[in-house]
Amino acid sequence: MKPVPSLSSGKLFDLAHQDANKCVQCGYCLPVCPTYASMGKETASPRGRINLVKLAAEGKIGILEHVAGPLDLCLGCRACEVACPVGVPYGHILESAKEAIFDEKRRNEEAAAPVAGKPGGWIARKVSGALQRIVTKHLFPHPRRLRLAGNLVWLYQKSGATRLVRRSGVIRRISPAMAEFEKVLPEVDSPRKRPRAGARYPAVGPKKATVAFFSGCLMDAMMHRTNRLGIELLRLSGCEVVIPAAQTCCGALYAHQGDKETARRLAEANIEAFERTGADWYVNNAGGCGAMLQEYGRLFREEEAMGKRAAAFAAKSRDITWILHRFGPLPFKKKREFTITYQDSCHLRNVQQVHEEPRALIRSIPGAKFVDYPGADSCCASGGIYNLLHFEESMRILDDKMESIKRTNASVLVTTNPGCLLQMRQGIARSGLGGTMRAVHLVDVLAEACGIE
Amino acid sequence: MIQQNAIGEISGIIPKERLFLALEDRYSYSYDASFGEYLPDIVIQPQSAGEISELLKIANKYRIPVCPRGSATSLSGGPLPVEGGMVLDMSRFPHKLVIDRENLLAIVSPSVITAEIHRKAEEAGLFYPPDPGSSHVSTIGGNVLENSSGPKGLKYGTTKEYVIGLELVTPQGDIIRTGGKTVKNVTGYDLTRLICGSEGTLGVVTEIILRLIPKPKARKTLVASFPSVIQSGHAITNILASGILPAAMEMMDNACIRAVEAYQPSGLPVDDAALVIVEVDGHPAAVEEEIADCGRICAERGATMVRVARTDSEREDIWKARKLVSPAITRMGPTKISEDATVPRSRIPEMLERLEQIRDKYKLNLVVFGHAGDGNLHPNIITDKRNIEEMRRVEDAVGEIFEAAVSLGGTLSGEHGIGTLKAPYMEMELGKAGLDMMVRIKKAWDPNNIMNPGKMFPKPGQTKVRLLP
Numbered sequence: 001m002k003p004v005p006s007l008s009s010g011k012l013f014d015l016a017h018q019d020a021n022k023c024v025q026c027g028y029c030l031p032v033c034p035t036y037a038s039m040g041k042e043t044a045s046p047r048g049r050i051n052l053v054k055l056a057a058e059g060k061i062g063i064l065e066h067v068a069g070p071l072d073l074c075l076g077c078r079a080c081e082v083a084c085p086v087g088v089p090y091g092h093i094l095e096s097a098k099e100a101i102f103d104e105k106r107r108n109e110e111a112a113a114p115v116a117g118k119p120g121g122w123i124a125r126k127v128s129g130a131l132q133r134i135v136t137k138h139l140f141p142h143p144r145r146l147r148l149a150g151n152l153v154w155l156y157q158k159s160g161a162t163r164l165v166r167r168s169g170v171i172r173r174i175s176p177a178m179a180e181f182e183k184v185l186p187e188v189d190s191p192r193k194r195p196r197a198g199a200r201y202p203a204v205g206p207k208k209a210t211v212a213f214f215s216g217c218l219m220d221a222m223m224h225r226t227n228r229l230g231i232e233l234l235r236l237s238g239c240e241v242v243i244p245a246a247q248t249c250c251g252a253l254y255a256h257q258g259d260k261e262t263a264r265r266l267a268e269a270n271i272e273a274f275e276r277t278g279a280d281w282y283v284n285n286a287g288g289c290g291a292m293l294q295e296y297g298r299l300f301r302e303e304e305a306m307g308k309r310a311a312a313f314a315a316k317s318r319d320i321t322w323i324l325h326r327f328g329p330l331p332f333k334k335k336r337e338f339t340i341t342y343q344d345s346c347h348l349r350n351v352q353q354v355h356e357e358p359r360a361l362i363r364s365i366p367g368a369k370f371v372d373y374p375g376a377d378s379c380c381a382s383g384g385i386y387n388l389l390h391f392e393e394s395m396r397i398l399d400d401k402m403e404s405i406k407r408t409n410a411s412v413l414v415t416t417n418p419g420c421l422l423q424m425r426q427g428i429a430r431s432g433l434g435g436t437m438r439a440v441h442l443v444d445v446l447a448e449a450c451g452i453e
Numbered sequence: 454m455i456q457q458n459a460i461g462e463i464s465g466i467i468p469k470e471r472l473f474l475a476l477e478d479r480y481s482y483s484y485d486a487s488f489g490e491y492l493p494d495i496v497i498q499p500q501s502a503g504e505i506s507e508l509l510k511i512a513n514k515y516r517i518p519v520c521p522r523g524s525a526t527s528l529s530g531g532p533l534p535v536e537g538g539m540v541l542d543m544s545r546f547p548h549k550l551v552i553d554r555e556n557l558l559a560i561v562s563p564s565v566i567t568a569e570i571h572r573k574a575e576e577a578g579l580f581y582p583p584d585p586g587s588s589h590v591s592t593i594g595g596n597v598l599e600n601s602s603g604p605k606g607l608k609y610g611t612t613k614e615y616v617i618g619l620e621l622v623t624p625q626g627d628i629i630r631t632g633g634k635t636v637k638n639v640t641g642y643d644l645t646r647l648i649c650g651s652e653g654t655l656g657v658v659t660e661i662i663l664r665l666i667p668k669p670k671a672r673k674t675l676v677a678s679f680p681s682v683i684q685s686g687h688a689i690t691n692i693l694a695s696g697i698l699p700a701a702m703e704m705m706d707n708a709c710i711r712a713v714e715a716y717q718p719s720g721l722p723v724d725d726a727a728l729v730i731v732e733v734d735g736h737p738a739a740v741e742e743e744i745a746d747c748g749r750i751c752a753e754r755g756a757t758m759v760r761v762a763r764t765d766s767e768r769e770d771i772w773k774a775r776k777l778v779s780p781a782i783t784r785m786g787p788t789k790i791s792e793d794a795t796v797p798r799s800r801i802p803e804m805l806e807r808l809e810q811i812r813d814k815y816k817l818n819l820v821v822f823g824h825a826g827d828g829n830l831h832p833n834i835i836t837d838k839r840n841i842e843e844m845r846r847v848e849d850a851v852g853e854i855f856e857a858a859v860s861l862g863g864t865l866s867g868e869h870g871i872g873t874l875k876a877p878y879m880e881m882e883l884g885k886a887g888l889d890m891m892v893r894i895k896k897a898w899d900p901n902n903i904m905n906p907g908k909m910f911p912k913p914g915q916t917k918v919r920l921l922p
Contacts (some may be wrong), residue, residue: 085780
C-alpha cells in the first residue's frame with residue numbers, strides 16, 4: 001500500500017535524494033543530537049530524519065503525513081554535520097524537505113483540502129501557525145516595523161505596563177510559551193541610543209580595516225545596546241565601521257521554514273547593500289544570522305552571476321568574535337574577579353566553525369575565571385522560534401543543560417546569539433539562579449571590561 | 454503481519470509512549486549500518502527484564518519475530534527485522550554501570566555505550582580493552598551479541614574474553630543467569646560463551662558482567678608506511694615473530710589513506726601503498742624498547758617512513774586517522790559492502806595478494822584496511838547499489854573473498870557477525886555436520902524460531918549472497 005508519489009516528492013527527489021543517499025547510517029550522529037537524547041527515539045535522530053526524507057523522495061511515505069512532524073521537531077543545530085564522517089549536508093537536506101513541505105501545504109491550502117496529519121492538537125497547531133505567520137510575514141522582513149516593535153517593548157518596560165499586563169494574564173491566554181519568554185525579555189535601551197542605519201564610525205587609533213556592520217532584526221529591534229557596544233569594540237580594535245542603510249533580515253527564518261523565495265529576495269537585498277560599502281569584512285553578532293550569511297551561495301546555485309556575488313559576500317561575512325580576536329587585543333580597563341561560562345551558538349560553532357575565538361576573548365578578560373562546562377557545545381534548544389512552537393520539548397533540553405551550568409558556579413553566562421541569550425535567561429529563571437547568575441552577550445561583558453557603557 | 458490481538462496484549466504491558474506503530478517510527482527502525490531495509494510491525498522500548506519476559510511469551514504465542522537492537526551500528530544486519538515483527542529498542546533500557554574494584558568487574562546493562570565503560574573503568578585505574586570503531590555510539594549489548602572487538606584483539610582478545618556472566622530472557626520468557634562474578638567457573642556448559650556472538654538468536658540479554666584488567670602503565674604508538682601492501686604484511690608478521698605482542702597492529706591501503714586525507718587532512722603519506730600502525734603497552738621501560746624494535750623491523754622491511762608519537766595528542770591523531778577510515782571510504786560511493794574475513798596471522802601477506810587478484814579480476818573498487826595483527830582484515834567494496842551490473846560482480850567477488858579466507862585456514866567473520874549477508878557461506882566453513890549442530894542448538898533454544906529469524910543460518914539451498922532482490 002504505497003502512497004502515490006506526489007508533486008512534492010518529485011521535487012524533493014531532485015533537491016535532496018542524492019544528498020540523503022550519502023548517509024551510510026553509521027549512527028555517528030546519534031551521540032551529538034540533542035533531540036535524540038531528549039526524545040529517545042530514532043525518529044528524532046539525524047539518521048532517522050535523513051532516512052525519512054529519502055523515503056519520501058522515493059515516494060514510499062507521504063511527506064506531510066510522515067515526515068513533516070519529525071522534521072518539525074528538529075532544532076536545526078547541525079551538530080550532526082560536524083560529527084558526520086561522510087559529510088552528509090544535513091542542513092541542506094532539512095531545508096529542501098522544508099521547502100517541499102511548504103509547497104505541499106500551500107497546494108493543499110489552495111485546494112482547500114484539509115491538511116493531513118494526526119488528529120487532535122489542532123488548536124495548538126492553529127495558534128502556532130498564526131504566530132508563525134505573524135512573525136514571519138508581517139514582522140521580520142520589515143526592519144522598520146521590527147524597530148517599532150522594539151521601541152514598543154522599551155515603552156512597555158519603562159511605563160510600568162509590564163506589571164499590569166502580567167497581572168491580566170493576557171499574553172498567557174494567547175500563548176503560555178510566549179508569556180514565559182515575556183518575563184525574561186532583556187531590558188531594551190532607549191531608541192535614541194540605537195545605532196543609525198547609514199552611519200559611519202571612524203576607527204580609534206590607526207585604522208586596520210573597514211567593516212560593514214550587519215545589525216540583524218532582533219538585535220537591532222531589542223538588543224541595539226549590544227550592537228552599539230559591539231561597534232565601539234570594533235572601533236577600539238582599529239576598525240572603521242559602516243552600517244549599510246538598505247540592509248534587511250538575513251532570511252534564515254524563511255530558509256529554515258522552506259520559503260526559499262523570500263530568503264532569496266532578502267539575500268539579494270543584503271548582498272546589494274553590503275557590496276556598495278566596499279568594506280573588507282561584513283561583521284555580524286548573531287551566530288544564527290551569521291551562518292545564513294555565510295551560506296548565501298547555496299541560495300543561488302542555479303544562477304551563475306548571482307551565485308558568484310553571493311559566494312563573495314559569504315566569504316567576507318564574519319562573526320564579531322572572529323574580527324575582535326583577529327584585530328585585538330582589546331584595551332581592557334577594569335579588573336574584576338568573577339567566574340564566567342560560555343554557551344556556544346550552534347550556528348556559530350557548527351556552521352561557521354567559530355568556537356575557539358569567543359573562548360580566547362573570554363580568557364583575555366582581566367580577572368575572569370573561565371569554566372568551560374561539559375555540553376557547552378550542544379544546543380540550548382532555542383532553535384529560532386522552536387522554543388515558542390515546542391515549548392515543552394525545548395524546556396526539557398534546557399533544564400538538563402542548566403543542571404550542568406549550575407555546577408560551574410559562574411556569575412556570568414555568555415552567548416553569542418540573541419535567541420540563545422533569551423533561552424539562557426529563561427534557563428536561569430527556571431532553575432532559580434536569578435539572584436546569582438546573569439546571561440549576557442559576549443560583547444556586553446567585553447565592553448564592560450573596557451569601561452564602555 | 455502482526456495480529457491485532459497480539460498488539461492488544463502488548464499494549465497491556467507497555468505504555469503507549471514506549472510502543473511505536475506509526476509508519477515514520479517503524480521506518481526509523483528498519484535499518485542499521487549494513488545493507489537493506491526491513492519494516493518492523495511494531496517497535497518497543499522495554500524497561501525491565503520482566504517486561505521483556507512478558508513480551509517474549511506473547512511473541513511465542515503469536516509466533517512474532519523479535520529483533521533486539523542497540524544503537525544499530527551493525528555491519529552485518531544483526532538488528533534488522535528481516536521477517537518483520539517486533540523490534541526491541543534496547544538503547545533506552547535503564548542504564549546501569551557499576552565498577553566493582555575489588556573483584557575487577559563491571560556490571561552493566563545492555564544499553565550502556567561502550568565508551569562509557571572505557572571511561573568509568575579508567576577512572577578506577579582499570580581497563581576494558583575491546584574497542585570497536587563505533588565504541589562511542591554502540592551499546593555493550595550489541596557488542597556482546599555480535600562479539601565485536603576492534604584493534605585490541607591481538608593482545609587482549611575479543612569481547613567474549615571479558616564477558617563472564619549474563620542475565621538473559623529466554624525465548625520462552627524465562628529469566629536465567631549464566632556464569633557469574635568469578636573468573637573461574639566450570640559448572641555445566643559455558644552458556645555465556647554460547648550467547649556471546651549469538652546475534653540475538655537465543656534470547657534477550659538484560660545484564661552483563663564484564664571482567665576488567667589493570668590499566669597498562671605506559672603505551673607507545675608508531676605509524677609506518679610502505680611502498681607495497683605485501684611489504685607491510687611482511688613487516689607485520691616479522692614483528693609478531695620477533696617476540697613482541699603489540700596491543701594493536703593496524704593497516705590501511707592507499708585508497709584508505711587517500712580517503713582519510715580527503716576527508717580530514719591528517720598528514721598521511723598519500724603516495725605510499727600501505728600504512729601500518731603499531732601500539733605497544735606495558736611497563737614503561739619495556740614499551741620504550743619494544744617500540745624501537747618495531748620501528749627497526751619496519752625500516753628493514755622497506756618502510757619509507759616510520760614515526761613514533763611523542764605526545765598523547767600525536768598518538769590520538771594517529772588513532773583518529775585510523776578510526777576515520779571506515780566511514781571516510783564511503784565518500785567514494787554511496788554503497789559500501791564491508792567484510793571482515795580473518796586468516797591466521799602468518800597468512801596475512803597471502804590474503805592481501807588474493808584480495809588484489811580479486812579486485813583486478815572483478816574490476817571493483819576494493820579497498821583494504823584492518824586489524825592486521827590478528828589477521829582480521831576489512832576488505833571493503835565501494836559501489837553503488839543502483840548499478841545493477843556492478844552489483845552482480847560484487848556478489849561474485851564477496852563469495853571469492855570468503856573462499857580465499859577459508860582456504861587459508863581462516864573464517865568468514867572476525868568481528869562483524871554473520872547476519873544476513875554471510876549466511877549463505879556458513880556451510881563452506883563449518884561443513885554440513887558442523888552447521889547442522891548449530892541448527893539443532895538453535896531449535897532446542899527457540900523451537901518457534903522467534904528470536905531474530907533470518908540471521909546466521911542459510912535458507913534451504915542458499916549458497917550465494919544476493920545483494921539485489
